[in-house]
Amino acid sequence: MTESSRDENIELMTYSEVIDVKGFVGNFDVTIRKKPRYVDLTKCTGCGICIEKCPTKVPSEWDLGLGMRKAIYKPFGQAVPNVPVIDKENCRFFTTGKCKVCQKLCPAQAINYEEEEEFIKKKFGAIIVATGFTQFDPSIYGEYGGGRFKDVITGLHLERMLDTSGPTGGHVIRPSDHREPKNIVFIQCVGSRDEQKGHPYCSRICCMYTAKQAILLKDHFPDTQSYIFYIDIRAGGKNYEEFIKRAQREYGAIYIRGRVSKIYEKGDKLIVRGVDTLVGKQVEIEADLVVLATAVVPQPDAKELAKILNIPHDQYGFYTEAHPKLQPVESVTKGIFLTGSCQFPKDIPDSVATTGAASIRACEILSKDELILDPKIASINPDVCSGCLNCLEVCPFDAIEKTEVNGKVVAQVIPTLCHGCGNCAATCRTKAANVEGFTDDQIYAQVASIFEVMRKERLIELSD
Amino acid sequence: MQIGYYPGCSLESSAKEFDLSIQAIFKELEISLKEIPDWSCCGASAAHYLNEELAMALPYRNLLKAEESGLDQILSPCPACYSHLKHVHEEVVKDSHLLERLQNLVGGEYQKKVTSKHLLDFLKKDVGFERLKSSMKISLKGLRIASYYGCLTRLPGVDIDDIENPVLMDEILEAFEGETIPWSHKTECCGASLSLTRTEIALRLTRSILESALDKGADCIVVVCPLCQSNLDTRQRDINKKYGTSYEIPILYLSQLIGLAQGLDFKKIGLDRLIISPKKLLTQKGVTLSPSP
Amino acid sequence: MSYLISKDIHQFRNQIISISGEDASKCIQCGKCTAGCPVSPEMDIQPNQVLRFIQINDPEPLLKCKTIWICASCQTCSVRCPEEIEIAKIMDSLRKLSLESQAPSGEERVVKFDNLFLDSIQKRGRVHELELVMRYNLTTFQPFKDAHLGPLMLSRGKLSFLGHKIKGLDQIKRIFKESKRFLRSLE
Numbered sequence: 027m028t029e030s031s032r033d034e035n036i037e038l039m040t041y042s043e044v045i046d047v048k049g050f051v052g053n054f055d056v057t058i059r060k061k062p063r064y065v066d067l068t069k070c071t072g073c074g075i076c077i078e079k080c081p082t083k084v085p086s087e088w089d090l091g092l093g094m095r096k097a098i099y100k101p102f103g104q105a106v107p108n109v110p111v112i113d114k115e116n117c118r119f120f121t122t123g124k125c126k127v128c129q130k131l132c133p134a135q136a137i138n139y140e141e142e143e144e145f146i147k148k149k150f151g152a153i154i155v156a157t158g159f160t161q162f163d164p165s166i167y168g169e170y171g172g173g174r175f176k177d178v179i180t181g182l183h184l185e186r187m188l189d190t191s192g193p194t195g196g197h198v199i200r201p202s203d204h205r206e207p208k209n210i211v212f213i214q215c216v217g218s219r220d221e222q223k224g225h226p227y228c229s230r231i232c233c234m235y236t237a238k239q240a241i242l243l244k245d246h247f248p249d250t251q252s253y254i255f256y257i258d259i260r261a262g263g264k265n266y267e268e269f270i271k272r273a274q275r276e277y278g279a280i281y282i283r284g285r286v287s288k289i290y291e292k293g294d295k296l297i298v299r300g301v302d303t304l305v306g307k308q309v310e311i312e313a314d315l316v317v318l319a320t321a322v323v324p325q326p327d328a329k330e331l332a333k334i335l336n337i338p339h340d341q342y343g344f345y346t347e348a349h350p351k352l353q354p355v356e357s358v359t360k361g362i363f364l365t366g367s368c369q370f371p372k373d374i375p376d377s378v379a380t381t382g383a384a385s386i387r388a389c390e391i392l393s394k395d396e397l398i399l400d401p402k403i404a405s406i407n408p409d410v411c412s413g414c415l416n417c418l419e420v421c422p423f424d425a426i427e428k429t430e431v432n433g434k435v436v437a438q439v440i441p442t443l444c445h446g447c448g449n450c451a452a453t454c455r456t457k458a459a460n461v462e463g464f465t466d467d468q469i470y471a472q473v474a475s476i477f478e479v480m481r482k483e484r485l486i487e488l489s490d
Numbered sequence: 491m492q493i494g495y496y497p498g499c500s501l502e503s504s505a506k507e508f509d510l511s512i513q514a515i516f517k518e519l520e521i522s523l524k525e526i527p528d529w530s531c532c533g534a535s536a537a538h539y540l541n542e543e544l545a546m547a548l549p550y551r552n553l554l555k556a557e558e559s560g561l562d563q564i565l566s567p568c569p570a571c572y573s574h575l576k577h578v579h580e581e582v583v584k585d586s587h588l589l590e591r592l593q594n595l596v597g598g599e600y601q602k603k604v605t606s607k608h609l610l611d612f613l614k615k616d617v618g619f620e621r622l623k624s625s626m627k628i629s630l631k632g633l634r635i636a637s638y639y640g641c642l643t644r645l646p647g648v649d650i651d652d653i654e655n656p657v658l659m660d661e662i663l664e665a666f667e668g669e670t671i672p673w674s675h676k677t678e679c680c681g682a683s684l685s686l687t688r689t690e691i692a693l694r695l696t697r698s699i700l701e702s703a704l705d706k707g708a709d710c711i712v713v714v715c716p717l718c719q720s721n722l723d724t725r726q727r728d729i730n731k732k733y734g735t736s737y738e739i740p741i742l743y744l745s746q747l748i749g750l751a752q753g754l755d756f757k758k759i760g761l762d763r764l765i766i767s768p769k770k771l772l773t774q775k776g777v778t779l780s781p782s783p
Numbered sequence: 784m785s786y787l788i789s790k791d792i793h794q795f796r797n798q799i800i801s802i803s804g805e806d807a808s809k810c811i812q813c814g815k816c817t818a819g820c821p822v823s824p825e826m827d828i829q830p831n832q833v834l835r836f837i838q839i840n841d842p843e844p845l846l847k848c849k850t851i852w853i854c855a856s857c858q859t860c861s862v863r864c865p866e867e868i869e870i871a872k873i874m875d876s877l878r879k880l881s882l883e884s885q886a887p888s889g890e891e892r893v894v895k896f897d898n899l900f901l902d903s904i905q906k907r908g909r910v911h912e913l914e915l916v917m918r919y920n921l922t923t924f925q926p927f928k929d930a931h932l933g934p935l936m937l938s939r940g941k942l943s944f945l946g947h948k949i950k951g952l953d954q955i956k957r958i959f960k961e962s963k964r965f966l967r968s969l970e
Contacts (some may be wrong), residue, residue, distance in 0.1 A: 168654025169819070169863060174672075219811070220865040257813045287819025287863055290674030292705060297674075301818035303831055308823045499910040503943040504936065528950045530908040535856060536897035539878040543962035548904070551954065588966070595958055644858035653862055679821040679857035686919060686929075687892045688825070688853055695821055724932060763939040 027106040039146075041111060047153070047335050050442040051361025052397055054150045062141035064112040065098075069136035072108035076128035076137065084116045086193065089186050092201065093193025098128050103191050112137075152361050152388035155345060156381065157331065159367035162217035162224060162321035169288045170216070170318065176202040177296055178289060178316045181212075181232065184239055188246070198247060200315055203294065207314030210243060211298045212236050212254040213286050217321030219257065225321055225342060230371040232319035233260045237270050239317070240279040252279045253311055255286050255300050263375065282309060289316055322371035336424055337362050344370050355384040359423065360442065363387055402461060403444040404451060410458035411436040417450035417459050426450060491616070493607065494561035495523040496552060498571040498716075499531050504724075505716030507760025508567055511745035512609070514758045518625055518749070519617060526556045526564065532571045535683050546588065547595045549578040554598045563605050565612055567745075569715050573645040576606040580647060608642075609714055609744070610658040611650045619665045627753030630668035632775045635747070636708035637663065637670055638699065639677050640718045653677075659712060659744055666751040675702040682717035685725070690732075696721045697729045700737050709771055710740040712747055719743060723765045740768035750777065788839060795840045801967065803876040807837035809866040816860035816870050826850040827889070830860055830870055833877070842880070851877045852890035879965070892923050901959075908955045911946030 031038045039060060046057040065076075080096035088095070088102045097117040100110050118125035119139060129137035161182055165173025177200045190196035200207050214232055217224035233256065240252040259281070261267045273279040284301035291297075298311045324343035325331075332339045337357040338346040345364050348356040357364050363384035366377045391397065406417070406426070413435040418426045425443035429436060437459070439450070450459040457466055480486045501509035516523050529552050537545035553575060556564050566572040582589040583602050593599060613622065637659040643651050651658045654677065660670035678699055681692035699722065703711050713719045723741035730736055741764065749759030750772070761768055796807050816830040817823055828836070828850045836845050845851065851874050860870040881888050888894050899918050903910045920928050936942045949955070 168652060172655055222865050222867045284814035284818055287815050299818055301814035303812060303814040306829050306832060308818060503912045504941050506941055530949050530955055531904045531910050536900040539875050540897055540901060541962055541964050542966045544958060547958045547962055595961055641857045644862045679855050681855055683855050684853060686916065687896050691822055691825055763941060765935060765939065
């Protein structure tokens with residue numbers, strides 16, 4: 027991230043969002059809203075005094091509530107640029123008009139409460155979407171406590187605890203009483219592979235990260251014992267299968283095949299009631315901590331962003347690729363590319379690979395002055411068009427627009443967006459819309475000449 | 491207000507106090523309970539695998555009888571009865587062939603106008619918390635209550651509360667200032683259907699429930715099912731004998747606690763009929779003695 | 784001894800679909816049903832194994848097992864199954880099939896009890912609990928079972944000696960006579 031912020035060919039706009047995209051491949055008109063940080067990027071040295079002295083503490087989103095942050099804060103340790111932002115909702119100055127400690131103490135005079143949001147309009151040749159994923163909320167599972175049990179956490183919570191620069195300083199503790207857990211139960215597929223309360227798909231990354239967490243736990247805290255409830259282990263990557271075996275053989279992780287039906291509190295422990303389908307018996311484990319490997323889901327505003335970009339998404343909100351096998355990094359809309367988990371859950375090697383692929387596909391567009399289009403696109407004859415605009419409604423790519431020719435309202439194809447699917451041609455009642463090279467007359471002519479040949483060779487008999 | 495009443499077979503004998511207390515509290519709330527004339531058994535769990543048509547026809551007869559006597563709503567305290575009556579109604583609404591078949595079997599012409607109501611749902615929605623609160627004469631404050639739902643929320647056709655963590659009973663008790671405790675075995679199975687045929691299983695399951703309630707400091711357990719009550723109360727001494735425990739946890743019907751809070755007579759709400767007597771507990775907690783301000 | 788997989792591998796699964804409406808082939812054997820079943824410790828075939836036997840077209844062990852009779856129909860399996868299979872309904876279908884097969888059931892006492900239950904309804908229109916318990920104890924040769932509870936319940940007025948005969952008993956008798964075991968044919 028730091029490298030990219032220093033590269034002279036890259037302009038990094040942080041704390042900004044795309045709010046409107048018009049145009050088409052090679053010529054996107056993008057409107058970006060730069061949200062106010064209230065800290066001047068050009069002046070701030072990243073010394074951190076403001077953060078240190080800020081009197082307001084709120085639960086940290088990055089630490090999933092396990093720790094606190096200040097009202098002026100950096101989202102996470104390695105954030106780029108190394109400049110804090112003020113949380114307007116919680117800052118004492120913004121809510122009560124008092125305080126201003128950060129401004130008083132800042133040696134670079136970088137605090138500016140008057141900063142306003144900026145709107146930038148720029149032209150871009152290509153867009154790569156890498157908006158990532160978030161976690162499924164497991165509180166829908168009443169049988170796992172419905173979010174009420176403090177010591178039932180997610181894999182991401184454990185990740186924050188294992189981080190030496192995290193909220194617990196690298197100590198894995200029970201959120202309820204801060205004691206160190208001895209027996210830790212991991213439950214795979216919470217919210218994944220579930221047609222009832224969760225999502226039917228497999229989230230791909232959980233088997234591996236759970237094994238990693240079990241290894242780290244044993245490595246850092248040799249007194250712990252990990253139990254992992256799984257249905258199938260998905261370890262289809264280079265050295266992945268061997269990694270799982272290591273977790274079992276060298277780090278003592280016990281893998282139990284079966285889902286967990288219920289978790290309940292007994293005294294200060296958690297009773298995990300599951301099953302071992304391989305021996306055919308119910309099993310109950312007295313756990314100190316339970317870690318749920320929750321499903322990977324699209325960001326909460328993924329569908330909204332899709333509307334802005336005009337790209338399709340599936341029923342979950344994952345962005346749709348142009349072809350599942352042959353075009354995995356291209357969205358259906360030309361010029362917009364997809365990488366990482368916004369398209370579907372991916373691990374790090376796959377995310378890196380797809381990013382490289384998307385980048386080079388984007389470069390393909392940027393390296394040319396002109397783009398060659400597929401000739402098999404639709405066109406609408408304005409003389410015949412009745413202006414009913416039915417074709418506009420049925421075009422899945424929004425490639426038809428309303429226009430005026432000689433004072434008459436007609437439909438017009440935008441050639442760069444058209445995929446040549448033929449929906450408009452099939453819908454058009456006046457035969458004004460046609461896929462070029464495939465007009466009704468052309469097809470009839472082809473059929474007629476085939477019949478003529480067949481008649482000549484006495485393969486068929488035709489009546490007059 | 492008037493509502494049809496389908497007691498079910500248990501409320502005539504082993505769950506008599508459930509019947510008594512419901513009648514008593516409804517009288518206090520000025521709601522008239524009209525027993526369905528000449529009602530018959532709903533078929534419970536035995537019928538539906540032994541004879542599918544019988545399993546439908548038996549509840550159907552009661553819906554018919556209710557409708558014929560001008561009732562459009564029936565209250566069935568027993569969860570199984572409630573589930574069967576509701577389920578058959580829903581099935582005949584969907585399937586006209588089934589309706590025809592049942593009409594041939596049983597007779598009559600069911601107009602599909604009878605709604606089944608569960609006690610909890612009825613108390614919350616039709617009676618309402620305000621009305622319940624205003625009928626309170628004695629506060630249940632100081633009484634730590636574990637609300638036990640059993641399989642109620644999971645029964646087919648029953649959709650009155652969250653399946654894994656129901657709260658209706660707790661809310662009703664809180665309206666009378668009772669202290670309901672969160673506990674882990676709220677919806678665990680008590681082994682009702684096995685109570686006579688595989689008693690040792692019922693004892694094992696019931697024991698876990700008692701243990702769990704005690705673990706969270708419950709003074710008593712409140713139920714809305716005759717079979718749950720029977721297992722937890724009638725068999726409590728058997729459990730003590732088998733497991734060497736010394737449980738003495740009163741198991742009360744919700745309607746009994748409501749009756750208590752309404753200041754109704756001990757006997758009228760059948761509190762003297764419980765095997766594990768609640769007298770000591772209630773006196774200790776000063777519930778029967780202290781009037782609410 | 785190796786196990787023979789039959790040719791029409793979907794036969795039993797299809798039969799279960801036609802009786803219960805539930806499709807056992809959706810099951811991926813995650814085991815959540817078994818994990819949550821309150822009577823799993825006493826079952827001879829676990830709930831997920833029951834579905835497995837259906838998947839591999841092997842009805843015999845299921846028709847004579849104890850499992851389907853000690854299933855308490857608590858519905859825990861059905862409400863938690865991630866594939867939304869109503870396992871309790873499948874258990875019910877297996878009970879029906881077990882009776883049809885006329886082979887000795889895995890828990891004769893349960894069948895006896897349920898038959899006595901229906902008998903009581905047929906005789907009076909309602910279940911007479913005291914009579915039911917006494918008849919059950921006698922037919923299962925345990926005359927003194929739960930005898931200690933008798934006087935206790937009597938003293939609390941929870942036993943009805945006579946039972947109640949409804950007026951519309953003829954209607955009940957007719958229902959019993961003419962109702963068919965299966966709503967739809969088993970074929």
